[in-house]
Amino acid sequence: MTGTTSRRLKGNLPAETTSFVGRRGEVAKAERLLSTARLVTLTGVAGVGKTRLALRVAAQLHERFPDGVWLIELAALTDDKLLPHAIADVLGIQDRSTRPLLDTLSDHLTDKRLLLVLDNCEHLADACAMLVDRFLRAASELRVLATNRHTLRVAGEHLLAVAPLPMPDLTQAKSLPTRYAAVRLFGERAAAALPGFRVDACNRDTVARICRRLDGVPLAIELAAVRVRALSVDQILRRLDDYLEFLAEGSRIAVPRLRTLRATIDWSFTLCSVEEQDMWVRASGFIGGFDLDAAEAVCSGAGIPAEAVLDLVACLVDKSILTRDSSGTRVRYRMLEPIRQYGQERLASSGRRMTVQARHRDHYGRLAEQAARAWLGPDEVERYAQLQREHANLRAALRFCLTEPGEERAGLEITTTLWLYWFLSGSHTEGRYWLDRALESNPEPSPARAKALWLNGEIAVIQADIAAGLPMVEECRHVAQRLGDEVALAHATRITGVATFFQNDIPGGVGLLEDALTRLHRLSGAGLWVALFQLAVMTAVLGEPERTIDLGEECLTLSHPRAHLSRLWALWTLAIGRWLAGDREGANRLVRDALCVNQPFTDRWGLAHSIEMLSWIAAAEGHYERAARLLGAADLLWRSTGVLPSTLRHLAPSHHQCEQQTRQSLGNKTFTVAFRAGSRLTTDEAIAYALEPQRS
Incomplete structure (x- = not known):
């Protein structure tokens, strides 16, 4: 590798958005x-x-x-x-x-x-x-x-x-409250809510009493501190005293810390307007955060106009009920779990739980539909990234559909609409998990069931679980014939062809794919692109590179220039065709293009394929140390998918030849050192190294 650079820290820790106090x-x-x-x-x-x-x-x-x-x-x-x-x-x-x-x-x-x-x-x-x-x-x-x-x-x-934050002992007259973390936390959060606020000689005793009243529990202190926008610290203390004493009335023991937090959250709720309360309760249905579009879709109606949602969200942010995350391209909001759970309890007792959850289901069902329609188009990557961000909410919507009586059909529709997402995200096993549940809940023949059967069958076949996959594909065929569902019949034929290919009958697989392709050409849609790609892989294995190139060109034609997910695989298909045809220069250019297209969203499956091929090219041109490093980088990516190139028919011959040739040329010791160096690269470093010019 060229030069020396400091390694960027790996991980996903969020940036701190507020100061860390004490501890x-x-x-x-x-x-x-x-x-x-x-x-x-x-x-x-x-x-x-x-x-x-x-x-x-x-x-x-x-x-x-x-x-x-x-x-x-x-x-x-x-x-x-x-x-x-x-x-x-x-x-x-x-x-x-x-x-x-x-x-x-x-x-x-x-x-x-x-x-x-x-x-x-x-x-x-x-x-x-x-x-x-x-x-x-x-x-x-x-x-x-x-x-x-x-x-x-x-x-x-x-x-x-983890104990509550230290608090001053009010019996000690000379105590300096601002030395204590609980008081400092109140002061910092209050200053954030009301610029210019500070804990001073006039208010420090009152602030200390508030902190003691809240048992030093940080979340309770933060919820109280933001109230300085509307109340003086004396008013906050007086209202807290009244509220907590009311809760403890009739009890001879103090309110425990957990009840203190609950009481503080409850008190914060009572200080919200009716509209803010409704917004809090409805927004508690989101899992893992939400954006403004989702809030407007799910939380509006029945007293909350869509145009009022933004102001209500802003009010809840100001009151520390919602936290704001602006680290991505779109601002997202979320609730701390104790606050969300409180909202869920209120929602359950409000009689509106089903309405809110149904709106949540409908919104995320629409997102799934929009992503499916965006495949091959200019918004393909943006819609895919949106599904990744909303994975937790998609799970929540599916769980609601498949556990709530009467909602099973919606669960089947959403699960099958996500078919490309299950493949592209590598969530094969999770996709099968939801499809199994959806099929069990929807036993009656329908186009949606036929689609779920071929999709579940295809995931199983792709995972080499042919014994589980083919019976589902056969059932799909029977249902589709009964319903006259030409799309499902075409997909059943296509997947049977893939299974036949995996069972070592390559000509038989090609014949079935050609049949499916004829059907899908009449129907168009994303299935046509998938069939073209799968047939291209089979023709590569058959040793028909010119046909592989033709099919890859057709895949590329169907993909919009900004449809990077589908485009990267079209480019890779063209690259392997060029490689098999002996055109190393063309293969090198195309696979680098695929790698560049992949770079923004780092699909590990695609990266592994691209870096793997670059290792073949390096070895073929005598750059053996580079080939060994690239093999190591690719190996790390392959292992993260649970699949090795030696098990993939379209890669195994070139992989074995590359590894054997490189090992023989370098010797075992040098090969191992270079291979391990490649396997220690981060994903970004591996991409950068793979894209370096190959020196002659």
């Missing part, structure tokens, strides 16, 4: 624990600051973990069966094989020095414990920092109890 002792202790212990769990009541402390500790330790610090947010996950998928999403692992995803994840982590931050484990505690135990046994350099109300009960776990 020096806890941060230092957690850092010390993680230097020796492999699992540290931060425990404490809701709102005490476990998540914020975990993120600060993780950020402080980032440089110790060359393979990254990765935050797994679990509050949005309600099904423990999807826990491995949530982790795979964050780590960029794509489950394209039938191998259990836990095995793929364990293998990926085996030689990694990284820190996993598992946040909000309580509702998935058993599944988290099993998964953490499995990972720690598989990866000796792995560290896990978890947040949970209680211990995970995993061998080797070290606990760090």
